[in-house]
Amino acid sequence: xxxxxxxxxxxxxxxxxxxxxxxxxxxxxxxxxxxxxxxxxxxxxxxxxxxxxxxxxxxxxxxxxxxxxxxxxxxxxxxxxxxxxxxxxxxxxxxxxxxxxxxxxxxxxxxxxxxxxxxxxxxxxxxxxxxxxxxxxxxxxxxxxxxxxxxxxxxxxxxxxxxxxxxxxxxxxxxxxxxxxxxxxxxxxxxxxxxxxxxxxxxxxxxxxxxxxxxxxxxxxxxxxxxxxxxxxxxxxxxxxxxxxxxxxxxxxxxxxxxxxxxxxxxxxxxxxxxxxxxxxxxxxxxxxxxxxxxxxxxxxxxxxxxxxxxx
Amino acid sequence: xxxxxxxxxxxxxxxxxxxxxxxxxxxxxxxxxxxxxxxxxxxxxxxxxxxxxxxxxxxxxxxxxxxxxxxxxxxxxxxxxxxxxxxxxxxxxxxxxxxxxxxxxxxxxxxxxxxxxxxxxxxxxxxxxxxxxxxxxxxxxxxxxxxxxxxxxxxxxxxxxxxxxxxxxxxxxxxxxxxxxxxxxxxxxxxxxxxxxxxxxxxxxxxxxxxxxxxxxxxxxxxxxxxxxxxxxxxxxxxxxxxxxxxxxxxxxx
Ligand SMILES: Nc1ncnc2c1ncn2[C@@H]1O[C@H](COP(=O)(O)OP(=O)(O)OP(=O)(O)O)[C@@H](O)[C@H]1O
Ligand SMILES: [Mg+2]
Numbered sequence: 001x002x003x004x005x006x007x008x009x010x011x012x013x014x015x016x017x018x019x020x021x022x023x024x025x026x027x028x029x030x031x032x033x034x035x036x037x038x039x040x041x042x043x044x045x046x047x048x049x050x051x052x053x054x055x056x057x058x059x060x061x062x063x064x065x066x067x068x069x070x071x072x073x074x075x076x077x078x079x080x081x082x083x084x085x086x087x088x089x090x091x092x093x094x095x096x097x098x099x100x101x102x103x104x105x106x107x108x109x110x111x112x113x114x115x116x117x118x119x120x121x122x123x124x125x126x127x128x129x130x131x132x133x134x135x136x137x138x139x140x141x142x143x144x145x146x147x148x149x150x151x152x153x154x155x156x157x158x159x160x161x162x163x164x165x166x167x168x169x170x171x172x173x174x175x176x177x178x179x180x181x182x183x184x185x186x187x188x189x190x191x192x193x194x195x196x197x198x199x200x201x202x203x204x205x206x207x208x209x210x211x212x213x214x215x216x217x218x219x220x221x222x223x224x225x226x227x228x229x230x231x232x233x234x235x236x237x238x239x240x241x242x243x244x245x246x247x248x249x250x251x252x253x254x255x256x257x258x259x260x261x262x263x264x265x266x267x268x269x270x271x272x273x274x275x276x277x278x279x280x281x282x283x284x285x286x287x288x289x290x291x292x293x294x295x296x297x298x299x300x301x302x303x304x305x306x307x308x309x310x311x312x
Numbered sequence: 313x314x315x316x317x318x319x320x321x322x323x324x325x326x327x328x329x330x331x332x333x334x335x336x337x338x339x340x341x342x343x344x345x346x347x348x349x350x351x352x353x354x355x356x357x358x359x360x361x362x363x364x365x366x367x368x369x370x371x372x373x374x375x376x377x378x379x380x381x382x383x384x385x386x387x388x389x390x391x392x393x394x395x396x397x398x399x400x401x402x403x404x405x406x407x408x409x410x411x412x413x414x415x416x417x418x419x420x421x422x423x424x425x426x427x428x429x430x431x432x433x434x435x436x437x438x439x440x441x442x443x444x445x446x447x448x449x450x451x452x453x454x455x456x457x458x459x460x461x462x463x464x465x466x467x468x469x470x471x472x473x474x475x476x477x478x479x480x481x482x483x484x485x486x487x488x489x490x491x492x493x494x495x496x497x498x499x500x501x502x503x504x505x506x507x508x509x510x511x512x513x514x515x516x517x518x519x520x521x522x523x524x525x526x527x528x529x530x531x532x533x534x535x536x537x538x539x540x541x542x543x544x545x546x547x548x549x550x551x552x553x554x555x556x557x558x559x560x561x562x563x564x565x566x
Contacts, residue, residue: 165410165414165418168403168407168410168411169411169414171400171402171403172400172403172407172411175400175401175402175403176397176400176401178362178382178394178397179394179397179398179399179400180383180400180411181361181362181381181382181383181386182360182382182383182385182386182391182392182394183383183386183411183412183414183415183458183462184383184386184387184414184415184462185383185411185414186383187381187383
């Protein structure tokens with residue numbers, strides 16, 4: 001693998017999960033979830049705590065990462081989102097309320113790091129997680145394992161959404177809440193499950209991202225523009241679009257930085273976020289509905305047409 | 313028996329219905345007709361907990377419905393076939409039927425879905441296609457099938473015959489009257505095909521600008537030439553050589 005690729009794969013898998021989380025919660029509850037930032041950070045600290053206190057590989061602790069993330073999502077739904085949805089709050093209100101929740105979570109993360117520092121004499125404010133990884137084929141093992149876990153997770157999610165009655169009911173509610181309600185589907189439960197899955201996804205994504213970048217209490221806050229960018233690039237309407245969007249954003253950031261720094265010098269590193277955000281802006285200018293809105297059939301037709309020298 | 317009493321409702325702060333009183337007798341077919349924008353759909357939405365109720369009562373078998381969440385109303389045995397957005401476009405026809413049977417045990421839902429495809433063979437042909445790819449009429453048939461699936465005590469039907477070829481529309485009307493006659497389902501039906509609906513209906517309401525203009529026996533409304541020509545576009549029966557001349561709208565207004 002080229003040098004940027006292994007870190008890029010790790011990071012992009014994490015962004016795919018977090019962007020998927022943002023999308024899932026948005027398409028179910030109309031809530032653009034700012035708390036995804038701290039949910040991701042929490043995921044990282046759960047895996048860090050496991051490794052530090054109990055040893056072993058970080059992967060071992062991912063089930064706990066998902067569980068804790070789900071609980072954080074559940075609390076956000078029951079404590080906040082549900083009451084606002086019942087009152088048919090505007091989207092802006094829903095969004096701002098999660099910003100408040102994010103700040104609460106952030107303070108709790110800060111307190112937790114202080115607790116780790118004082119009690120265990122650790123340095124939890126700048127953590128390099130990949131030193132706990134092992135090597136596989138001369139690469140970081142995470143570059144293989146994390147995309148694999150992400151794919152398994154997403155396939156499970158896909159099975160749930162297409163093969164189970166409740167999963168289909170969730171899709172029905174996403175598409176047409178009124179008709180779903182009239183069919184007897186309890187939207188309350190659908191929203192709860194969305195927050196639980198979304199919380200787990202965001203936390204897992206955060207644990208992934210910390211395998212490629214330095215883990216800090218504010219890492220989520222720094223990456224959240226890219227999580228949102230991934231969701232927006234995906235068109236904000238389709239879960240799979242959001243996941244793909246997050247992945248594309250992550251890969252472009254790493255690839256872009258690498259090649260541009262080679263070409264123009266290391267000062268490019270300071271502007272690394274600009275690269276995927278520009279990609280998002282350009283994509284949206286051409287395809288206003290994001291990746292999900294790209295008419296693949298037409299696109300292929302266009303390419304085929306070009307080959308034949310036809311002006312499509 | 314469904315009773316709507318002094319209902320004032322609308323969307324957000326916008327009031328659409330004004331002091332509406334409607335009674336839907338048990339095992340009867342009650343028809344609501346009226347011009348576009350009269351508030352017919354809003355009436356059904358108010359009953360279903362979708363529109364905002366400002367004041368008034370809605371009682372179904374002496375249980376108050378106003379303020380209930382939509383899915384709880386479905387659990388109480390009320391089935392609603394909306395005028396628009398009445399199928400899940402992203403789901404297959406089969407999944408649509410299964411969702412309509414969401415409150416039933418799995419086997420019962422499967423049986424019911426099979427019954428529906430017998431009534432509407434078109435659906436069987438497209439059973440694994442996404443509902444969004446169906447034609448307008450096919451979609452409407454799926455929506456009706458979804459409404460029928462639910463074993464309802466009360467059905468709220470909003471403009472079933474729209475989009476349907478006349479022959480299918482007639483079939484659907486017959487099906488509706490069969491629901492009442494054979495299964496004893498209480499039905500509240502909004503219909504643009506006013507003449508046919510009033511023929512098969514028991515009671516009728518004419519809704520104009522959010523208020524009830526006429527209430528009475530369904531076929532009697534057909535013999536109100538002024539109302540019929542002004543609001544429903546129905547010409548008075550030609551065979552009757554009685555006193556009324558062809559009404560002009562100006563004369564008909566008061
Ligand atoms: N969701 C909504 N928000 C705001 N106003 C609405 C909404 N739905 C309907 N209205 C308005 O309420 C009024 C009544 O609409 P409604 O759909 O009840 O009429 P209708 O009698 O069903 O008409 P049609 O025969 O065309 O279906 C209309 O003036 C319409 O513009
Ligand atoms: Mg209507």
